[in-house]
Each structure stands twice: as structure tokens, then as C-alpha cells.
Amino acid sequence: xxxxxxxxxxxxxxxxxxxxxxxxxxxxxxxxxxxxxxxxxxxxxxxxxxxxxxxxxxxxxxxxxxxxxxxxxxxxxxxxxxxxxxxxxxxxxxxxxx
Amino acid sequence: xxxxxxxxxxxxxxxxxxxxxxxxxxxxxxxxxxxxxxxxxxxxxxxxxxxxxxxxxxxxxxxxxxxxxxxxxxxxxxxxxxxxxxxxxxxxxxxxxxxxxxxxxxxxxxxxxxxxxxxxxxxxxxxxxxxxxxxxxxxxxxxxxxxxxxxxxxxxxxxxxxxxxxxxxxxxxxxxxxxxxxxxxxxxxxxxxxxxxxxxxxxxxxxxxxxxxxxxxxxxxxxxxxxxxxxxxxxxxxxxxxxxxxxxxxxxxxxxxxxxxxxxxxxxxxxxxxxxxxxxxxxxxxxxxxxxxxxxxxxxxxxxxxxxxxxxxxxxxxxxxxxxxxxxxxxxxxxxxxxxxxxxxxxxxxxxxxxxxxxxxxxxxxxxxxxxxxxxxxxxxxxxxxxxxxxxxxxxxxxxxxxxxxxxxxxxxxxxxxxxxxxxxxxxxxxxxxxxxxxxxxxxxxxxxxxxxxxxxxxxxxxxxxxxxx
Numbered sequence: 001x002x003x004x005x006x007x008x009x010x011x012x013x014x015x016x017x018x019x020x021x022x023x024x025x026x027x028x029x030x031x032x033x034x035x036x037x038x039x040x041x042x043x044x045x046x047x048x049x050x051x052x053x054x055x056x057x058x059x060x061x062x063x064x065x066x067x068x069x070x071x072x073x074x075x076x077x078x079x080x081x082x083x084x085x086x087x088x089x090x091x092x093x094x095x096x097x098x
Numbered sequence: 099x100x101x102x103x104x105x106x107x108x109x110x111x112x113x114x115x116x117x118x119x120x121x122x123x124x125x126x127x128x129x130x131x132x133x134x135x136x137x138x139x140x141x142x143x144x145x146x147x148x149x150x151x152x153x154x155x156x157x158x159x160x161x162x163x164x165x166x167x168x169x170x171x172x173x174x175x176x177x178x179x180x181x182x183x184x185x186x187x188x189x190x191x192x193x194x195x196x197x198x199x200x201x202x203x204x205x206x207x208x209x210x211x212x213x214x215x216x217x218x219x220x221x222x223x224x225x226x227x228x229x230x231x232x233x234x235x236x237x238x239x240x241x242x243x244x245x246x247x248x249x250x251x252x253x254x255x256x257x258x259x260x261x262x263x264x265x266x267x268x269x270x271x272x273x274x275x276x277x278x279x280x281x282x283x284x285x286x287x288x289x290x291x292x293x294x295x296x297x298x299x300x301x302x303x304x305x306x307x308x309x310x311x312x313x314x315x316x317x318x319x320x321x322x323x324x325x326x327x328x329x330x331x332x333x334x335x336x337x338x339x340x341x342x343x344x345x346x347x348x349x350x351x352x353x354x355x356x357x358x359x360x361x362x363x364x365x366x367x368x369x370x371x372x373x374x375x376x377x378x379x380x381x382x383x384x385x386x387x388x389x390x391x392x393x394x395x396x397x398x399x400x401x402x403x404x405x406x407x408x409x410x411x412x413x414x415x416x417x418x419x420x421x422x423x424x425x426x427x428x429x430x431x432x433x434x435x436x437x438x439x440x441x442x443x444x445x446x447x448x449x450x451x452x453x454x455x456x457x458x459x460x461x462x463x464x465x466x467x468x469x470x471x472x473x474x475x476x477x478x479x480x481x482x483x484x485x486x487x488x489x490x491x492x493x494x495x496x497x498x499x500x501x502x503x504x505x506x507x508x509x510x511x512x513x514x515x516x517x518x519x520x521x522x523x524x525x526x527x528x529x530x531x532x533x534x535x536x537x538x539x540x541x542x543x544x545x546x547x548x549x550x551x552x553x554x555x556x557x558x559x560x561x562x563x564x565x566x567x568x
């Protein structure tokens with residue numbers, strides 16, 4: 001793997017809607033150095049013809065349930081934690097500018 | 099102990115627990131918030147449940163309706179649970195009295211108890227030491243004697259490692275055995291609900307309360323819940339105990355090995371047979387990077403909904419994007435932002451084959467190795483850590499050494515595989531506890547509990563509590 005650079009770190013953070021300081025980006029790059037060395041351990045392992053394991057068990061536990069409403073969060077409960085709420089809506093900055 | 103014990107004076111028992119936890123709080127810093135208990139005490143008095151009147155604590159990533167649930171992150175600092183998690187409901191139905199919510203490394207991401215929104219949590223055996231993580235507050239409150247039962251969650255070893263560091267029992271049952279509905283997630287393919295007790299009997303009873311199918315968690319198992327306590331049998335005669343030799347070879351501390359070998363000798367004398375098991379060393383050394391890649395990738399996706407719009411802390415901005423960026427930047431500690439960046443790197447299109455898919459393939463190989471290792475034995479065991487709890491200031495671990503990669507991180511195999519796995523204390527080194535990890539085949543919790551009881555009888559390490567000078 002290529003060593004990550006600061007520009008890439010800032011780009012990833014921006015995509016995640018996070019900001020980082022210069023020092024924080026340097027710290028992440030340093031951590032990547034250790035991580036990349038650990039990843040070399042991964043690359044020593046032959047995974048030809050091996051399928052990815054997503055969940056521990058492959059026995060089915062999910063199914064289509066009957067289409068019956070059995071669990072409802074009231075509007076009051078749903079809005080209880082809203083930082084800003086008005087007339088039953090979440091309030092956000094104006095999207096369509098003047 | 100609460101198994102087979104009826105609590106006569108519920109109010110007194112609960113208030114004593116609250117009082118002790120409050121007195122210990124300035125020293126241990128294990129609790130995030132205390133809950134009102136009056137109504138729960140009244141309900142417990144009329145309960146015939148298996149935990150009637152038992153004061154308990156929940157990790158603060160378990161939702162409780164109408165009660166603050168922070169996940170130990172700034173962005174959820176003011177979040178009030180909109181509903182009860184399934185386990186919250188089950189515990190209430192069993193008559194338990196929830197006295198508070200305990201500290202964790204933010205969102206469960208960390209193994210030291212030093213990344214909690216509410217500050218460092220201290221080990222009750224030595225206040226200068228860590229108690230592990232991420233379920234640190236729950237482990238500490240059980241070890242300190244405040245409560246006899248507490249809920250945790252385990253994504254890497256977040257119940258079993260702290261249990262080792264504070265001398266108690268920590269259980270992570272089979273993946274799907276306990277519903278995760280209403281738990282703030284970390285990494286969905288690895289997350290398990292777990293819990294702490296001070297005896298194997300209590301651990302067996304607790305699983306009867308917590309386990310079972312829940313249609314609200316589609317990964318929960320439909321298998322029947324057994325009578326673990328009634329069927330508990332600590333007779334070790336004929337039991338086949340495998341020792342994970344790679345871990346033993348990676349441990350450098352003689353006192354840890356001496357305690358372990360002493361217990362093994364006692365197991366043999368009690369009629370068990372012991373089998374040395376070797377797993378592929380190269381694959382085992384990859385456990386930690388596999389874990390980091392999968393866990394961080396899943397966490398990055400899971401926590402994209404924490405944006406300051408619909409709930410949680412908000413930092414206003416001139417645009418929606420700026421509001422979200424402001425809220426997320428202020429709302430997550432640097433450690434969490436770092437993990438999200440690392441996770442996002444693995445999820446990037448150009449890296450998915452090299453990192454995420456590669457890690458998921460190695461996970462399959464490791465689980466196949468683990469399955470083979472357990473095929474002819476009842477349980478696989480190893481010390482839960484190479485040493486006792488580190489000092490809070492200790493950052494000396496060489497993250498590329500076998501000691502670190504294997505001895506300190508092997509329990510993540512239980513999360514990759516979903517196999518039931520627990521830690522019980524095996525003794526003390528210079529006054530500090532250290533545990534042994536026991537793993538069984540999927541859904542064979544009864545076998546795991548039976549052998550754990552047999553070992554507990556041999557070590558005498560039962561109902562241990564630390565003396566905290568409040």
C-alpha cells in the first residue's frame with residue numbers, strides 16, 4: 001500500500017463531514033504507518049478462492065414479516081431530541097438561497 | 099451472588115448500591131448518570147422475576163426510554179432515549195432495578211477506559227491503572243462491589259478484557275444469542291451484548307434473562323434458550339480442554355504463565371484432558387489489522403447518522419453541510435474522527451479489494467481455523483491477557499510484536515466467529531487480578547459455563563471485590 005499523504009487525509013475527512021487540524025492530520029498519517037506495516041501481515045496470507053465473510057453465521061434469521069404496523073414512534077417522541085423543531089419539522093439552514 | 103437468592107429488603111439493597119456507587123464515583127469515575135429508582139423499586143417489590151430487586155447498571159450505549167443515553171460522545175451528550183432497548187425491557191421485566199448508566203470508551207471504540215467523554219475510569223485494585231475497555235464503567239462497578247451485575251457490549255474483547263483486569267466474570271455469548279435492538283452500534287458484524295457478574299452461577303442465570311429471539315433484531319437467533327443455571331455442572335471429569343499454544347508462546351510474563359499452568363494442572367487432577375492447539379501463526383498475527391479494517395469501516399457507516407440535525411448536539415452553520423460538519427467535528431473526539439478516517443480509507447472504491455474485502459477473506463480463514471481448533475475439544479482456553487492491567491500512563495506496547503498482536507488481542511476471534519466466549523479470574527499477580535478466557539462452539543454456552551464453574555471451583559476466585567477506600 002502507498003503511504004497516505006496529508007491531502008488525502010483532509011479529503012477523506014471532508015467526505016465524512018469532519019474537520020481536522022494540521023497536527024491531527026499528521027497524527028493520522030503516523031498511525032497509518034503502523035497500520036500499513038500490520039497490513040503487510042495480511043498480504044502474506046493467500047486468499048485466492050476465499051469468499052468474504054460478512055457475518056459470523058450463514059443460517060437464516062431474517063424473514064419477511066406480515067405487513068402490520070406494530071411499532072410506532074410518535075411524532076412527539078421523534079421530535080423530542082430535535083435540536084431545533086418548528087411545527088412538527090426539523091429546522092435546518094435555508095437550502096434554497098435568495 | 100444473586101442466583102438462588104431472594105432479595106428480602108429490596109429498597110435497602112438498592113439504596114446501598116446507589117450509595118456505594120456515589121461514594122466511589124470521585125475515585126473511580128465509572129458512572130455517567132444515576133437513574134431515579136423509586137418507581138423501579140416499587141415494581142420490583144411485586145416482581146417474581148429472576149432478578150427481582152437486583153440493583154444493576156447498563157453501559158451507556160444501551161437505550162433507556164426517557165433517560166439520557168450518551169454513548170460517551172459529545173454529540174449525544176444531551177440525547178434522551180426514545181425507547182427501551184430489548185435488553186432494558188427484559189431486565190426490567192425480570193425485576194432488576196437499573197441504578198445508572200456506566201462509562202465507556204466513546205461509542206465502544208477503545209480498549210482502555212481512557213477515551214470516555216466523562217474522563218478516565220480507574221481500576222478499583224489500583225487507581226493508577228486502567229480497567230480496560232470499552233465496557234469499563236460496568237466492569238469497575240461490579241468489581242468495586244457496587245452492583246453484582248452490569249451490562250456491557252463486546253466488539254473486540256470489550257467485556258472479556260476489562261473482566262480480566264478487574265477480577266470478575268465477563269460473558270460474550272454466541273452472536274445472535276442476545277438481541278442488540280436499542281444498543282448504539284459500533285460494528286454490526288462484530289457487536290455482541292455481553293455482561294459482568296462475580297460468579298459463574300450468576301452468569302448462567304443472567305443469560306436466561308437476556309437471551310432469546312427478537313424480531314426487532316433480525317440477526318438474533320431463533321434457537322431455544324436453555325436452563326443454564328439448573329443444568330450447571332462443574333464436574334471436569336472427561337472434559338476436553340484445548341490450550342491455544344500460540345498465545346502461551348507469545349506471553350513473556352512468567353507469573354502469568356505460572357498461574358495458568360497451575361490451573362491447568364488442577365484441571366488435569368480434576369479429570370479433564372488437556373490438548374495443545376496450534377493455529378496458523380501468520381493468520382493469527384493478522385487478527386488485529388483485520389479487526390481494525392472491518393470494525394472501522396462498519397463504524398464509519400453506522401455513525402453517519404450522527405449529524406446534529408434530528409437529535410444530539412448541534413453546532414449551527416450557514417448551510418446544512420456546514421451544520422453537519424460543525425456538529426460532527428465538535429461532537430466526536432479526535433480518536434473517533436481518526437477511526438472514521440481510517441474506516442473511510444478502507445471503504446474507498448480504490449481500496450476495497452486491497453483492504454476491506456481482503457480483511458473479510460482473512461476473517462473467513464481465521465474462523466475456519468478456529469472451527470477446526472475446536473472440532474475435537476469442548477473449549478479452547480488461554481490467558482485473557484499477557485499481563486495485569488497497565489498503568490493509565492502506559493503507551494509502551496509495540497504494536498507489531500507477537501506479544502501485542504496475539505497475546506493481547508486473540509479474543510477478537512470470538513467476535514470474528516461469533517462463538518461464545520467468557521473470561522473468569524484465574525488469580526492475582528502482585529495483588530492485581532488476571533483472567534482466563536474460555537471459548538466454546540456456537541450456542542454451547544452450557545458447556546462453556548460448566549467448564550468455567552469447574553475452573554472457578556479450582557481457583558477459588560469467586561465473588562471477588564476490590565477494596566476501594568472511599
